[in-house]
Amino acid sequence: MKTVWIVGGSTGIGLELAVQLACSGHRVIVSARNTSSLVQLIEQRDTLTDKLTTLQLNATDQSACIKVWQKINRLYGKVDWVFLNAAVYEPAPVIPFDQSKWKNIVHTNIDVVLNPLAAILEHPDFIPKQLFITASLAGYRGLPKSGGYGMSKAALINLAESIRPELAALDCRVRLISPGFVATRITAKNHFRMPALISVEEAAKQIIKKVNANSFEITFPWRFVIWIKILRLLPYRWFFLITKCMVKQ
Template sequence: MRPADGAAWITGASGGIGRAVALRLAAEGWTVYATARSAEKLELLAAEATGPGRIVPMPGDVADAARMAACVAGITAEGPLALAILNAGIYTPMRAQNFRADTAAQMLDVNLKGVTNALEPLLEHMIARGDGHLAITASVAGYRGLPDAAVYSATKAGLIAMCEALAMDLVGLGVRITVINPGFVATEATSVNEFDMPFLMQPDEAATRIVEGLKKPGFELAFPRRFALILKTIGLLPNRAYIWVVRKALGWDKL
């Protein structure tokens, strides 16, 4: 999609990848509607936008289905919504020893339900128009379970499967769907990790990969490519071997 085709909408736009992508799209001429819970952060983001495009703050909580419907209605009242990047997500490290149902529920509400809350009005709009591009930010952590990420990996695996199923439904309807699977990106969420993060990437670099990648054909946009390939290859191992390899890589086999 191009700026001439309509507006763009990004959730989780107040920080990290979402913020960097919003700025990059505005610099390329898009009118970007930016959604996050903090109206103040969105106003600061809008003031920072440069280039021929602009950023329009649209505060909202993705866990609020009514608000997501209102966001889409507000955008489409002004014109077509050509590109939607459903990026909002949270990550809390959690292992078996400190598993909390309430913490798990928060991740499920934002990472999974937050996407479905936005998808309903988006699909209705784009299918009716016979045009549009949906992009959903999952993670390489969704390929298989990863340490400290039992619930997070589950939510991202769910998003990958959801995108795969929707891609089958959208064939012939004029709507494209892309699943975005980043590796480690230096954000507030990943700053809590207590281990060395391989192939760590800065948000601006991730934004470049996303914006340029969405211009090309293909269902999955995964980066860094070498890291994604390593995880996919390890993921082919039987369960027992996979668990042994991951524990050894982290040094947990010596605990």
């Protein structure tokens, strides 16, 4: 049995991941700004009561992250796995340009990872065995209409890559989770056809299946991952020919 902390688990992938891990016998602590949906779920599924608990947290508040992490260590001891999964999303085309929206997306999506990370690194004795940072396939290359979201996720990919060697020296494995399109409250805001869309149940299954793998990346679904990986390798001339067609759609 592992002790797991999920930051951003009241909806979407985080919620389903929390439920599936708890059902597998792990002790799961979920932190989110709004925990009411998770509390309702626990009440409906009595078998999870002793495996799944909630601690309210606004991860954009650094001092709050420190207090919650200290409370978790005090109540449960050393945590085995930490999932930094919180995020915000709004469709943000470049025309008309809404700078405040872009800045909010970027700052929020970076802060909700950096603040818990800072709290964790304050006490090296409690650093988890595995640290999972949720980015997105939208961060692998600049895609039209991805706005500040893609930019923020690209920053998180870079962060995970850069801290992995350093934290390995502290016996902590940094892992990167990069989903494609998953049917959540966030993606419901999109007004375009989302290729290879999968359910939150399938997304959580993919993460759990690879949680003990040796790989750095956890990416899915493969039929979309392959397309993005190809785009990542293309020279700019070919890449921009493809993205120009995406704008016209």
